Structure formats: C-alpha cells, structure tokens
Amino acid sequence: MALPALLKSSGSTMVTTIVITMVGFLTSVITARILGPEGRGLLSGALMLATLAANLSLFGLANAFIYFKGAGRPFRYLLFIALSLVFVVACSQLTGWLGLQISQEQRLNDAVWLILGMSGILAAQGYFYGLSQVDPSLRFFNLTRILLVVGNLAALLILMLIFPTVDFRLILISQMVVTGLLILIGVAWVARNRVWQGADSSKPAADWKSVLTYGAAHHGTVALGLILINFDKIALLNIGTIIEYGFYALAFTTSRLIGAVQEAVSTALYSRFAGKDIATLSHQVRVSFRLTFIPMLTLAAMIAAASPWLIAWVYGVDFAPTVLPFAILLFECVIAGASWTLAQRFNAAGRPGLVFIRQCISVIPVFAALPFLPAEHIHIWLSLLMLTGAVLRLAVTLGLYPFVLKEPMPEILPTREDFRKVRSLFHQQKSDFALNGAVISGEK
Numbered sequence: 001m002a003l004p005a006l007l008k009s010s011g012s013t014m015v016t017t018i019v020i021t022m023v024g025f026l027t028s029v030i031t032a033r034i035l036g037p038e039g040r041g042l043l044s045g046a047l048m049l050a051t052l053a054a055n056l057s058l059f060g061l062a063n064a065f066i067y068f069k070g071a072g073r074p075f076r077y078l079l080f081i082a083l084s085l086v087f088v089v090a091c092s093q094l095t096g097w098l099g100l101q102i103s104q105e106q107r108l109n110d111a112v113w114l115i116l117g118m119s120g121i122l123a124a125q126g127y128f129y130g131l132s133q134v135d136p137s138l139r140f141f142n143l144t145r146i147l148l149v150v151g152n153l154a155a156l157l158i159l160m161l162i163f164p165t166v167d168f169r170l171i172l173i174s175q176m177v178v179t180g181l182l183i184l185i186g187v188a189w190v191a192r193n194r195v196w197q198g199a200d201s202s203k204p205a206a207d208w209k210s211v212l213t214y215g216a217a218h219h220g221t222v223a224l225g226l227i228l229i230n231f232d233k234i235a236l237l238n239i240g241t242i243i244e245y246g247f248y249a250l251a252f253t254t255s256r257l258i259g260a261v262q263e264a265v266s267t268a269l270y271s272r273f274a275g276k277d278i279a280t281l282s283h284q285v286r287v288s289f290r291l292t293f294i295p296m297l298t299l300a301a302m303i304a305a306a307s308p309w310l311i312a313w314v315y316g317v318d319f320a321p322t323v324l325p326f327a328i329l330l331f332e333c334v335i336a337g338a339s340w341t342l343a344q345r346f347n348a349a350g351r352p353g354l355v356f357i358r359q360c361i362s363v364i365p366v367f368a369a370l371p372f373l374p375a376e377h378i379h380i381w382l383s384l385l386m387l388t389g390a391v392l393r394l395a396v397t398l399g400l401y402p403f404v405l406k407e408p409m410p411e412i413l414p415t416r417e418d419f420r421k422v423r424s425l426f427h428q429q430k431s432d433f434a435l436n437g438a439v440i441s442g443e444k
Contacts, residue, residue, distance in 0.1 A: 016142035017260040023149040028253055030156060032315050034166055041246025043168035045108050045237060047175075048249070050115050052230050053096035054122035057088045060218030062130030064211045069134055072200035075211065081196060085127060092123035103237045114172050121179045128186030131195070136272045140189050144182060151178035217356060221343075224359035228366070228389050229336075232382040235370060239378055248379040250315065251322040255329035258300055262292050262337030269344040282407065285345045290414045293338040300330040321379070328383035335390040342397045342410060354400055362392035 032040050061084040068075055096119035100109055108115070125148075132141040155174035159166050190196075233252070236245050265288045269281070303310070304327035311323050346354040366389040373381040401407045 016145055017264045020145050020149045021257050021260045023146075023153055025254070025257055027149065027153045027156060028250070029314055030153075030160075031171065032250060032319065034160070035168060035171075037243045037246040037318055039168055039246075040250060041242040041244075042105070042107055043171055044233075044249035044253070045103065045105060045242065045245060046111060046115050046118070046168060046172055048230060048233050049099045049103070049108070050096060050118035050122055052226060053099050053119040054088075054092045054126050055226050056095050056223055057091035057119075057123045058126055058130065058219065058222070059088070059091070060215035060222065061088065062127050062133075063218045064215035065131060066134045067214055068206045068211055069195075069199065071206075072203050073206040074199040074201055074203065075206040077196035077199070080211070081131070081190065085124060088123040088127050089120045092119040095119065102234060105237065105242055107242075111169060111172070114169060114176075118172055118176055118179075121176050121183065124183045125179045125186065128183065128190070131190065132186070133267065134195055135193075138268065141267070144186070147185070148178065148182060151181070221355040221359055224356065224363055225340075228359070228363055228386075228393075231367070231370070232386055236378065236382060239375065244321075244379060247319065247321045248325055248382065250319060251326035251379070251383070252329055254311075254322075255326055255333050258296065258303065258330055259333045259337045262296060262334070262341055265292060266337070266341050266344055269341070282345055285342060286410045289338060289341050289410050290412065292341065293334070293412060294414065296334045296337070297331070300334045303327075304330050325379050325383035328380070328387055332383070332387040332390045335387070335394050339390065339394040339397050342394075345405075346400070354404060355397075358393060358396045358400060361396050362389055365392065 031043060035043060061080075065077065065080060065084075069077065093116055096116045097112075100112055100115060103109065129141070129144055132138075132144060135141065152175050155178050156166075156171060159170050159174055163170060233245070233249060236248055240248075269285060269288060307323050307327045307330075311319055311326060315322070343355045343358070366385055369385060369388075373385065398409050401409050
C-alpha cells in the first residue's frame with residue numbers, strides 16, 4: 001500500500017486524536033482547578049489503579065481477534081467475544097483489588113468499591129475499544145474515543161452545575177456512567193456489523209491454542225509497557241505524599257498530549273496491516289518513523305522551553321512543581337512513541353514475542369535503579385528514570401532490525417521523497433475539499 005493510502009487511513013485517526021487531546025486537556029485543567037493538588041492526586045491515583053487493572057486484564061484477546069480475522073482464518077469468533085468479555089471483567093476485579101494493596105493512602109482504600117467498579121467497566125470498554133480496530137477505516141474506533149472524552153467533559157460540567165462541591169468520588173461515578181454507555185454502544189456495533197463473520201473458508205481454521213498464544217504474547221508486551229509507564233506512579237504512591245503524586249500525575253498526563261500523532265500512526269499501522277503483507281508493512285513502518293520522530297522531538301523541545309510559563313498559566317501557580325518533570329516527560333513520550341511505531345513491524349507481522357523481549361531487556365536496568373533513587377526531588381528522578389527506559393526501548397527496537405530480522409536499521413531523518421508525498425497528499429486533499437464544496441453548492 002502506498003504512503004498516501006496509509007496517511008489517509010491515519011488522517012481521520014489523527015484528526016480525532018487532536019480533538020480528543022484538546023477536550024481531554026480542557027477536562028484536565030478543570031479538574032485540577034476545582035480539586036487542587038490533593039484532590040487531583042486522589043483522582044489520578046484512583047484512575048491509575050482502575051485503568052491499570054483494566055488494561056492488565058485484557059490479555060491481548062481483542063488483538064488476537066484482529067490478527068486472525070485479518071488473516072481470514074475461520075474460528076468461533078462470536079463465542080470468543082463472549083468468553084473474552086466475561087474473562088476480562090472478572091480478571092479486572094481481582095487485579096484492581098490487588099492493586100489497591102500497594103497504596104497506603106486510606107482515602108483510596110475507602111473508595112474500594114468505586115475503584116473496582118471502574119476497573120470492570122474500563123476492562124469491558126477497553127475490549128470493545130481494541131475490537132473496533134478490526135475495521136481498517138477506524139470509524140467506530142474514532143467515534144468511541146471522541147464520545148468518551150466529550151462524555152466525561154459533559155458529565156463534569158453537569159456535576160459542577162448540580163453540586164456546590166465536587167470531589168474525586170463524584171467524578172469517578174460520572175465517568176463510570178459515561179463508560180457504561182459506551183459499552184452498550186460497543187455491543188450494538190458488534191451485533192449490527194456481525195464482526196464475527198467473513199472469514200475465508202478456504203483457509204485453514206485457527207485453533208484456540210494459536211489464538212490464545214498470540215494474545216498472551218501480545219499481552220506480555222503490553223503488560224510490560226503498562227508497568228513501565230506506571231511504575232513511577234506506583235512507586236510515588238508509596239514513597240511520596242498524595243500532593244506530590246498529584247503534581248507528578250498532572251505532569252505525566254499533560255506530557256502525553258504530544259504523543260497524539262504517533263499514537264494515531266501506530267494504531268493505523270496495526271489496524272491496516274495486521275496479518276497481511278509484511279513487505280508493505282515494513283516499508284510503511286519505516287516511513288512513519290522517519291516522518292514523526294525528529295519533528296516531534298523538535299516540538300517537544302519547544303514546549304519544554306516554554307513550560308515554566310505554560311504550567312503556571314494553565315493550571316495555576318500551585319502546580320509549579322510540575323514544570324521540570326513535565327519537560328523531561330515530553331521527551332520520554334516522543335521517544336516511547338517512536339519505539340512503539342517501530343514495534344508495529346513485529347506486532348502486525350505476528351511476532352509480538354520480539355516486542356516482549358525488547359520490553360524485558362529495557363525494563364531490567366530501570367527497575368534495578370529504582371531502589372537507589374534519592375527521596376528528595378523524587379518526582380524529578382522518576383521522570384529521568386522513565387526517560388532512560390524509553391531510550392533503552394528505542395535502542396533495543398532499532399537493534400532488532402539488523403540482528404533479528406536481518407533488515408537494515410530504520411533511518412531517522414525524513415527523506416525528500418517522504419516530504420514530496422506528504423505535500424502531494426496535502427494538495428490532493430485540498431483539491432478534493434474544494435471539489436466537494438463545489439458539488440454541494442451546486443446541489444443546493
């Protein structure tokens with residue numbers, strides 16, 4: 001598939017991601033200002049535990065569905081969907097309860113039923129979120145993402161109108177309601193589109209062992225990634241105060257905004273090429289990496305330079321301690337996003353085990369250094385440790401190309417041909433827009 005086709009595929013996802021980023025950022029600003037550092041820390045801690053429990057319970061089941069369905073292999077997909085949902089929800093409850101044992105914050109433990117409920121709802125919604133990527137156009141996938149952030153913002157505004165004081169428990173309940181509605185929409189989408197149908201009967205049928213093995217291998221990669229992304233916050237819940245956690249969590253959440261473009265590209269790569277042509281996949285992964293890595297690093301540097309002013313202006317002077325970790329985590333986000341873009345070469349080609357190995361290699365020195373971090377300015381040291389982990393993952397991923405795949409290492413700098421194709425696509429989209437406008441005007 002040519003580059004313009006992939007860019008068009010990821011274009012709608014990228015636009016959606018930008019909208020989601022803006023709405024999510026507005027929601028974050030509002031919650032920070034109405035809850036303050038302590039309340040924001042409690043909300044972030046509860047959502048981190050619930051989200052981590054939900055994502056750790058998915059076990060790559062939706063990804064296994066997408067891969068084998070993309071390959072056209074016959075399988076009992078409808079039964080697989082039903083059993084997967086039951087499993088991920090039940091597993092999330094146990095994982096959420098275990099996760100609460102790591103926190104010494106009594107107010108989080110007092111909200112145990114809210115956190116467990118949120119874990120189960122997020123697990124079910126996360127499964128449908130993953131399953132929706134079976135459609136290469138990503139229409140429902142993008143719709144789900146928009147509805148979630150818009151729904152959460154609307155629910156927050158309604159709470160502010162109804163209640164004189166809004167605490168983190170009320171916000172958790174409102175988000176549970178919004179996510180629950182999205183689950184019902186997901187069920188309706190699966191039933192209407194009959195996503196379990198359409199396999200190629202001429203191909204050999206898949207068996208449960210193969211499907212579950214792929215899911216487990218993919219999940220091993222995701223689970224290690226989740227631990228790498230959250231180990232800092234888990235450690236801070238035990239080492240620091242809930243206010244310090246609020247500062248760091250806000251820095252981390254805000255820094256994720258810069259990863260929107262890379263996230264959209266990675267999602268499009270996996271959705272379009274999972275189980276399909278490897279040569280085209282390899283080419284598109286290389287081009288996507290070149291077009292996003294250096295430009296996003298440059299943007300991260302510009303935002304980091306302006307962060308002392310930006311943080312105080314957006315969140316208020318009470319959140320000034322977030323400035324330095326925010327600047328560091330900007331670079332960590334871009335480097336981690338670049339590494340994940342390259343990892344789609346292995347995930348979509350049916351070799352998630354290679355990504356799992358990459359995660360294992362990069363996680364060992366990071367965890368080994370954790371006990372030796374000084375307690376003073378722990379939020380800064382944790383940010384630097386996160387950046388170190390991201391650099392290690394990118395280095396190992398680059399090394400897998402020549403040493404394992406026997407392919408040249410991906411180039412870092414974009415080529416003139418890359419820019420030419422992007423320019424060509426941009427002008428083509430402008431022409432299409434003008435043409436569509438003329439047709440609509442004529443019809444009117």
